[in-house]
Amino acid sequence: METTVKLYSLPYRSVKTYLAALLFALGNIVLPQLFHLMPQGGVTWLPIYFFTLVGAYKYGWRVGLLTAVLSPVVNSALFGMPAMAVLPAILLKSLLLALIAGYAASYFKRASLGLLLGVVLAYQAVGTLGEWAMKGDFWLAAQDFRIGIPGMLLQVFGGWLFINRVIRK
Incomplete structure (x- = not known):
């Protein structure tokens, strides 16, 4: 499914870049808190990545990078989630997501379900390899593919809906 939507690439010198990143980071702070109310909500639904995907895809990699760094660091500092032990892997995947989505x-100048699926699979695959290199445990590194499929689907379908319908302009 595809629709025409305006995509941007905001520069670092624009105030809009920082405002957008702040709003998306706030979303990435609130959404995980909601999902952490359910057992295994974080590892199942992967909510820390949702607004990084949306921000990077809609407003460019710079907004994505700012959101990707700010969200996990603030969440960890304020709520202890993600735990410090997993923060490097989450930051790696967040940064990969921001760059790949942006x-x-x-490149494609459109936001389709297929493209978003490709973005999510790409950052997860490369991120899993990076996490495996960091931790030396493939089974642990592949956790998102074992447990987080609902979260990846939320990113694809929810991200498409958010980009194409909620913040269309």
């Missing part, structure tokens, strides 16, 4: 949006 690149896909600027």
